[in-house]
Amino acid sequence: MxxxxxxxTPEAELTFADIGFAEPILRAVLEQGYTKPTPIxxxxxxxxxxxxxxxxxxxxxxxxxxxxxxxxxxxxLPLASSSASPAxxxxxxxxxxxxxxxxxxxxxxxxxxxxxxDIRTAVVxxxxxxxxxxTLLRSGIELLIATPGRLLDHITQKTxxxxxxxxxxxxxxxRMLDMGFLPDLQRIIGLIPSQRQTLLFSATxxxxxxxxxxxxxxxxxxxxxxxxNAAADTVQQIIHMVPSEKKKDAVVKVLNARIQKGLSxxxxxxxxxxxxxxxxxxxxxxxxxxxxxxxxxxxxxERMQIxxxxxxxxxDVLVATDVAARGLDIADMPCVIxxxxxxxxxxxxxxxxxxxxxxxxxxxxxxxxxxxxxxLADIEKLMNRKLVRMPxxxxxxxxxxxxxxxxxxxxxxxxxxxxxxxNLNSDSAAGTASVNSTAKPSIKPTAKPVGALLGGFKKKS
Ligand code: AMP
Numbered sequence: 001m002x003x004x005x006x007x008x009t010p011e012a013e014l015t016f017a018d019i020g021f022a023e024p025i026l027r028a029v030l031e032q033g034y035t036k037p038t039p040i041x042x043x044x045x046x047x048x049x050x051x052x053x054x055x056x057x058x059x060x061x062x063x064x065x066x067x068x069x070x071x072x073x074x075x076x077l078p079l080a081s082s083s084a085s086p087a088x089x090x091x092x093x094x095x096x097x098x099x100x101x102x103x104x105x106x107x108x109x110x111x112x113x114x115x116x117x118d119i120r121t122a123v124v125x126x127x128x129x130x131x132x133x134x135t136l137l138r139s140g141i142e143l144l145i146a147t148p149g150r151l152l153d154h155i156t157q158k159t160x161x162x163x164x165x166x167x168x169x170x171x172x173x174x175r176m177l178d179m180g181f182l183p184d185l186q187r188i189i190g191l192i193p194s195q196r197q198t199l200l201f202s203a204t205x206x207x208x209x210x211x212x213x214x215x216x217x218x219x220x221x222x223x224x225x226x227x228x229n230a231a232a233d234t235v236q237q238i239i240h241m242v243p244s245e246k247k248k249d250a251v252v253k254v255l256n257a258r259i260q261k262g263l264s265x266x267x268x269x270x271x272x273x274x275x276x277x278x279x280x281x282x283x284x285x286x287x288x289x290x291x292x293x294x295x296x297x298x299x300x301x302e303r304m305q306i307x308x309x310x311x312x313x314x315x316d317v318l319v320a321t322d323v324a325a326r327g328l329d330i331a332d333m334p335c336v337i338x339x340x341x342x343x344x345x346x347x348x349x350x351x352x353x354x355x356x357x358x359x360x361x362x363x364x365x366x367x368x369x370x371x372x373x374x375x376l377a378d379i380e381k382l383m384n385r386k387l388v389r390m391p392x393x394x395x396x397x398x399x400x401x402x403x404x405x406x407x408x409x410x411x412x413x414x415x416x417x418x419x420x421x422x423n424l425n426s427d428s429a430a431g432t433a434s435v436n437s438t439a440k441p442s443i444k445p446t447a448k449p450v451g452a453l454l455g456g457f458k459k460k461s
Pocket of ligand 1: 033034035036037038041061062063064065066
């Protein structure tokens with residue numbers, strides 16, 4: 001596989017108009033309030049528009065969805081038709097995502113970007129009734145966003161036909177492999193014409209991802225906007241050493257200390273198990289904290305309702321497992337708490353990627369029991385950083401008077417605070433552009449009714 005590394009800086013000055021989008025797409029982009037492309041967009045879009053295969057390594061929150069959706073829309077725009085006939089609307093572009101939440105979010109963006117075109121967009125994922133999706137697919141859809149399992153169900157039922165797909169996008173491909181979707185991907189890709197454009201996005205380029213790219217991409221352009229395995233520089237990481245039986249109390253103390261410091265009440269708390277997730281949310285509720293649990297045992301509707309409450313601010317703490325939280329686009333998330341460390345160090349990077357998105361400032365706090373020291377060492381090795389250990393702040397106890405214990409949680413205006421970690425190898429910071437220097441922090445959550453989240457489509461507004 002021959003790859004080509006792009007030079008990031010000159011393209012970062014491009015505007016959306018320079019990139020060459022048609023008027024209906026530009027209008028939708030401007031309506032979103034995007035003034036200029038983020039670094040991944042500036043680098044990827046011209047190549048996608050040229051029909052090249054692209055392998056993109058981008059952290060969540062970098063604007064990677066628009067980086068592929070906008071040029072796809074542009075590429076299929078000449079084929080868009082206002083005809084009502086389903087035959088005039090075959091699936092031309094297919095986006096595969098690992099989770100329902102990510103599929104929904106990609107679709108949510110795609111609906112907005114395609115708003116002024118004739119391109120029909122739909123999303124299909126499991127956990128909800130198939131019949132509404134079947135009706136949509138039968139009516140004809142050009143841009144389909146899907147999770148692999150549900151797509152295969154539709155293929156089996158002959159409600160989805162991939163024989164005219166020209167562009168395939170594998171979003172969060174690393175997670176699809178982690179979740180065991182490789183056989184499903186192979187089946188799906190086998191149904192798509194080999195003459196196609198393929199885009200692959202992944203948080204990291206592991207050997208497995210490289211192998212996948214070798215099998216399915218042709219002469220891809222490789223784009224990386226941040227150091228591999230790095231957290232955004234705007235994320236301050238703090239380790240509190242806490243015995244496991246005291247972790248629930250530590251979460252409460254951390255949240256209260258943040259409130260005393262004048263910071264947002266909102267946080268995502270990660271747990272490793274579904275049971276632990278539900279238990280912690282209930283325990284927080286009993287401590288007077290408005291909390292909800294989001295994990296794989298919850299129905300799709302429950303998950304979406306909880307997510308909406310959290311986005312609206314009627315819930316302060318979202319307790320989540322990795323799979324449920326993957327791909328959630330919650331804007332300006334100020335704080336991520338790891339109730340326990342994940343077994344896989346890369347998951348730690350994904351978890352803390354919920355905060356510090358698109359240039360915003362965030363705190364990533366991990367509660368670490370001595371038995372988790374080995375996991376912590378793996379994380380430090382992966383991130384090439386030694387993370388600073390600090391005692392848990394106790395707003396009600398004796399240490400409350402000591403400002404040292406509050407220092408970890410920066411006040412909003414304290415944006416110059418240094419990242420609370422030591423870089424073990426300064427060379428590792430060299431190389432590719434960091435998205436944080438140019439991305440806009442003003443990204444707002446999308447408030448939408450839960451009903452709209454159930455997998456819908458748009459024709460033309
Ligand atoms: P993503 O990395 O695709 O999950 O995007 C993260 C957030 O960035 C989403 O809320 C997008 O609406 C937003 N976004 C995407 N592109 C831009 C842009 N060029 N300027 C500002 N915000 C953007």
